[in-house]
Amino acid sequence: SDTLPKSSFDEKNKDHWNIQAQWTLRSKVLAPLNKKIAKNVILFLGDGMSITTLAATRVYLGQKYGHYGEELRLSFEAFPYTGLAKTYCVDNNVADSACSGTAYLTGVKANSGTVGLSAAVKRGDCAGQRDGYHSVTGLMDWAQRAGKSTGVVTTTRVTHASPAASYAHSADRKWEADSDLPKHGLRCDDIATQLVNGRVGKNINVVFGGGRRNFISKKERDSEGFHGHRRDGKDLIKEWLHNKRSQGDVAKYIYHRDELLNLNVADYNSVLGLFSPDHMPYNLEAGDDDPSLNEMTEKAIKLLSKNENGFFLFVEGGRIDTAHHETKARKALDETAEFAKAVEAALRIVDPEETLIVVTSDHSHTMTYSGYSKRGSDILGFTNKMNASDGFPYMTLSYANGPGYRNEEQYARSNLQLEDIKSLNFTFPSLVPISRETHGGEDVAVFAKGPWSHIFSGNYEQNYIPHAIAFASCIGPGFTSCEH
Incomplete structure (x- = not known):
């Protein structure tokens, strides 16, 4: 629909912003330390x-x-x-869920792919685990x-890696069942x-x-x-x-x-x-x-x-x-x-x-939130200010890498208007083709x-x-x- 949802506040009124900020300030100033x-x-x-x-x-x-x-x-x-x-691991600048799980559950930073072990153990080192x-x-x-x-x-x-870090010690996060271990x-x-x-x-x-x-x-x-x-x-x-x-x-x-x-x-x-x-x-x-x-x-x-x-x-x-x-x-x-x-x-x-x-x-991802869309625009849709310089629209959310890469011909971006962007399994566009999008390396809240x-x-x-x-x-x- 073209009618934008209404804000529950009168955001055009300066009093709204002043009252809201003052309320936040008071609640912080008056909060006792527990x-x-x-x-x-x-x-x-x-x-x-x-x-x-x-x-x-x-x-x-x-x-x-x-x-x-x-x-x-x-x-x-x-x-x-x-x-x-x-969030970084001892050996990698971008964390996976195993090294990060070890950090926030045990208090020790670890190598990527390892669970419940210090970074003295490299991924796959069964002897180090034993x-x-x-x-x-x-x-x-x-x-x-x-x-x-x-x-x-x-x-x-x-x-899986995150829960495993709370109770297990494994040189490889993939060793979830005995059949996942190397045969020899x-x-x-x-x-x-x-x-x-x-x-x-x-x-x-x-x-x-x-x-x-x-x-x-x-x-x-x-x-x-x-x-x-x-x-x-x-x-x-x-x-x-x-x-x-x-x-x-x-x-x-x-x-x-x-x-x-x-x-x-x-x-x-x-x-x-x-x-x-x-x-x-x-x-x-x-x-x-x-x-x-x-x-x-x-x-x-x-x-x-x-x-x-x-x-x-x-x-x-x-x-x-x-x-x-x-x-x-x-x-x-x-x-x-x-x-x-x-x-x-x-x-x-x-x-x-x-x-x-x-x-x-535990870690970030490569999804970004961009454009200058009007308030209330569908977060899962196209930005509505202007098309990109190639004449095609672009989405508010996109990824730096991942399976959402479209095979583009002669440097032309594919036209996403031809796709069903409302589908549950629509893959949002990615810049770099890779079968699984990677984690991001910045801090988490x-x-x-x-x-x-x-x-x-x-x-x-x-x-x-x-x-x-x-x-x-x-x-x-x-x-x-x-x-x-």
Whole structure:
């Protein structure tokens, strides 16, 4: 439609801007510093959630509800304290999810492609993994030692790089099941095995996400008829249940959304939910049997809250990243909106006075937001000020590289008006042809609310984050607020 949505404010009135700024100023000046111990901690991670992604998602979400969009804030953008984290790996200037996961979950920067190991171990070095000397643990381990309950929630496979960094030590992020390891040479424990039998993994109380195939044999089919991926014939789901029960836990395995929603929290203290053989589907393509990120997050918090010592929960919106890799900006923005919804769900059910919530990202992407479009223009459409110098329109969102490259003849850009840009799987234009778009190397935002959230402001290395969380919650071997 040609009629632009209305802003909920009179933006042409100078009083609007003055009142708004004064209100922000007062809320900052009058906000007391919370220096209590953080009994509970939730670390939310938007995988690949660059600052550009946040700005575009505000507009995407706002326009859904009839606003211009630019003036709105995502749930966590209202948090009082923000910082910027530097994301590079020890060996690469642009991070992947494995080295960055190791940084923000264990406090140690690592090499690209490695999980839970210091940079003394190069990618693929199984001997370095087995040696154990270079293994690093972090928040999950420290919280368990302090008697807290722990949980992992993700929309990717639960053995994927980000969640794996919380419990595993792997010289290659791809070693998710035994069949992913090289056929010859040393044998290293795969990531799924470490989740079920590892010292930290086996003590996690709640695990929700995808990746069921990495837990069962190739010869078996799972509850939904999909083949497993393991070569060793093991059924790690049965092993997980056996381990939990022998530890005296009341444990349950679930694989369907209904089971999650109907789960009686009072009855169990350990739950494994594997809702898909691979990554969970994108929200825009999910079926009735697929739980949303906020449904999984809410149930995890309720299960973990029963512990009087508190809990540590890691929640990942992992498919923001996979959508960007495919240059499918529509899906990436929608996954970011879903992620913001999960943060909102958490805020509704925790005590903000004793719960520290940190929201961040592991790395950026190459999507840019450009042109001089009128307010309220479709963020997923063409810029509406003028065509490019070749006479063709261009899109507000585009990528520096990726599969959205069009095969252009004689230096002429392809005419995107001939394509269905409203399609869910439309690939947004890329400058450089490459089958998977790459990450970006700039800093990512960190948002914090709750006890000691003020120590997350400023610009710092990504590996500072878990040290600050441990300080606030009195866990881990470093300096903590209990000694402060």
